[in-house]
Amino acid sequence: MAQLGIREYKAKKMLSKVLKDYSLGKISYSGKVILVKPETNFSKLLKKNSWLKKEKLVVKPDMLFGKRGKLGLIGLNFNYSQIQKWIQEKTNKKIKINKTEGYLTHFIIEPFVPHNEEYYISIQSERDRDIIYFSYKGGIEIEDNWDKVMEIPVSLSDRIDDINLDKYLKDDKNRDILKVFIKSIYKYFIDYNFSFLEINPFTFIDEKIIPLDMVAKVDDTASFESTKLWGDDIEFPSPFGRALTKEEEYIKNLDENTGASLKLTLLNPEGKVWTMVAGGGASVIYADTISDLGFGSEMANYGEYSGNPSTDETYEYAKTVLDLMTRKKVTKGKVLIIGGGIANFTDVAKTFTGIIKALEKYKDKIKKNNIRIYIRRGGPNYQEGLRKIKAVGEELGIPLEAYGPETHMTEIVKLAVDTL
Amino acid sequence: MNNYEIFNKNTQSLIFGLQVKAIQRMLDFDYLIQREKPSVTAIVNTTRDGFHKVFFGKKEILIPIYKNIKEALKNHKKIDTMINFSSFRSAFETTMTGLEEKQIKTVIVIAEGVPERKARIIAQKAKDLNKWVIGPATVGGIVAGQFKIANTGGTIDNIISSKLNKSGSVGFVSKSGGMSNEMYNVIARNTDGIYEGIAVGGDAYPGSTIYEHLIRYEKNPKIRMIVMLGFFS
Numbered sequence: 307m308a309q310l311g312i313r314e315y316k317a318k319k320m321l322s323k324v325l326k327d328y329s330l331g332k333i334s335y336s337g338k339v340i341l342v343k344p345e346t347n348f349s350k351l352l353k354k355n356s357w358l359k360k361e362k363l364v365v366k367p368d369m370l371f372g373k374r375g376k377l378g379l380i381g382l383n384f385n386y387s388q389i390q391k392w393i394q395e396k397t398n399k400k401i402k403i404n405k406t407e408g409y410l411t412h413f414i415i416e417p418f419v420p421h422n423e424e425y426y427i428s429i430q431s432e433r434d435r436d437i438i439y440f441s442y443k444g445g446i447e448i449e450d451n452w453d454k455v456m457e458i459p460v461s462l463s464d465r466i467d468d469i470n471l472d473k474y475l476k477d478d479k480n481r482d483i484l485k486v487f488i489k490s491i492y493k494y495f496i497d498y499n500f501s502f503l504e505i506n507p508f509t510f511i512d513e514k515i516i517p518l519d520m521v522a523k524v525d526d527t528a529s530f531e532s533t534k535l536w537g538d539d540i541e542f543p544s545p546f547g548r549a550l551t552k553e554e555e556y557i558k559n560l561d562e563n564t565g566a567s568l569k570l571t572l573l574n575p576e577g578k579v580w581t582m583v584a585g586g587g588a589s590v591i592y593a594d595t596i597s598d599l600g601f602g603s604e605m606a607n608y609g610e611y612s613g614n615p616s617t618d619e620t621y622e623y624a625k626t627v628l629d630l631m632t633r634k635k636v637t638k639g640k641v642l643i644i645g646g647g648i649a650n651f652t653d654v655a656k657t658f659t660g661i662i663k664a665l666e667k668y669k670d671k672i673k674k675n676n677i678r679i680y681i682r683r684g685g686p687n688y689q690e691g692l693r694k695i696k697a698v699g700e701e702l703g704i705p706l707e708a709y710g711p712e713t714h715m716t717e718i719v720k721l722a723v724d725t726l
Numbered sequence: 727m728n729n730y731e732i733f734n735k736n737t738q739s740l741i742f743g744l745q746v747k748a749i750q751r752m753l754d755f756d757y758l759i760q761r762e763k764p765s766v767t768a769i770v771n772t773t774r775d776g777f778h779k780v781f782f783g784k785k786e787i788l789i790p791i792y793k794n795i796k797e798a799l800k801n802h803k804k805i806d807t808m809i810n811f812s813s814f815r816s817a818f819e820t821t822m823t824g825l826e827e828k829q830i831k832t833v834i835v836i837a838e839g840v841p842e843r844k845a846r847i848i849a850q851k852a853k854d855l856n857k858w859v860i861g862p863a864t865v866g867g868i869v870a871g872q873f874k875i876a877n878t879g880g881t882i883d884n885i886i887s888s889k890l891n892k893s894g895s896v897g898f899v900s901k902s903g904g905m906s907n908e909m910y911n912v913i914a915r916n917t918d919g920i921y922e923g924i925a926v927g928g929d930a931y932p933g934s935t936i937y938e939h940l941i942r943y944e945k946n947p948k949i950r951m952i953v954m955l956g957f958f959s
Contacts, residue, residue, distance in 0.1 A: 433849065527841045649904065714912075
């Protein structure tokens, strides 16, 4: 479950479909916005969207990071061939955003709209209410002008149509249209299960609203009820510069196709301390302990397996970790910490069967790479699980120690790193 | 029962969903602590009513199964707790139905994946009705020696070695169910054991927060030490 960022392109496209209905016909947004991906063919794109040749355009990366103006990553007032040239330039070189390096792959193209007013609106949720933030002074300096932002609270039981917005708005020609727009954006926020939505800035040209910049996150647990609204093409891109390795991708796929949870992130593939921990809570504690004992920089991976995964799923997970660990031999070898608390209902013997299968498959590599294994676990059938895995360790001749609940959960971290 | 207590040795519960293992584990606990009557009084199974066979000690007993919450509660007026095993798709509706029933004071929502807005509405409903919701995305919790929620605490040998069958002095609360069970063990090795432990679940908007349980523990004279694993957010 998570609040996941979606592309600006998608947030704008979805809005363009419903704004007229939400505003009872009073406001519309053309949704003239294009997403350029690595596989995009520029001539086909032009054939489908002839307006690209007729209007001046804006281009910027659409990859879930902001401050693109300040980073020099906005192309303004271009024609279509200038757009193509700009995109080609930008995709070819590695760039650094904050401290992260990566390549630009996705871009958004829209009409260039000269305008005067820049308004700000965002909506965020708190436990018992949502807050609509609105300002007449939107734009890139919004943070410096935050004192001019008005907060409009909407409790869970309020109906937005019943809220009087007059006290928040100047009595000028735009008041009525702003009232309608704020209420429409709120309905969009609720119906589409956004957890965060920001349009900074937006402007009006006649009765048309132009969102110039949009940031949106949806509640991905709502996908079973919102997927019809979101559409099949909704993407939840990884943050910039964080393309998944093929092993992380593999585990992610396993995770998506099971009710269990399987998570793996590579931190330092050359690291000497590897973990396979049961449960999100425990995995954080093990990572903390490894760092506390001074081996933070040697921590190779972070992740967890939980929710009673099958023997096969555990096997695939363990295999992936063992494969990554045994690619390069180092002096003093490496340690694998197979840890966890006392499970409530996961069958420990069952999950250990999967781990045992992986140890059998990798026994030669484990020995060759001087890998030492430390296990600690409790829960249903833990005695059988520990007994079996100890027996396998002896049988295969690999250095393996296994402990139950009588040993403190993170004791094995000390035992492991003391050998490095 | 005082206002700082949610469950005790007389709590009777309705299990929504025919969760065979969880139900048997609750009855094993009930038998171990010598409860007069099992803590599971009725079950809701939307597809089939009838009876469910379980062991209460060595004796086989039957627990009635109903097709909906209203019917189950109509026939068992002493049930005040609902342990809801609905999937994330229907957990919102069934939890709200449970909360709206006058005799239900507490709903535990096991499902992981309840949409955030729905979870907030549940929390608000509980607050408006002065009732308790634990979860979503939780394994539950336990009042040592009195009442065990579903799969909390695992098997009987863990219940005994973590002293969960006897009343201790420590009040424990955390987000994580897995780490709660580990902590019951650590606490049992270093004190007279827990009085009560609650896992509020991993969601952004739990039905009851860590803070709310801490306040409740503070009022309970039987709790002499409070332990929290996690962080305030």
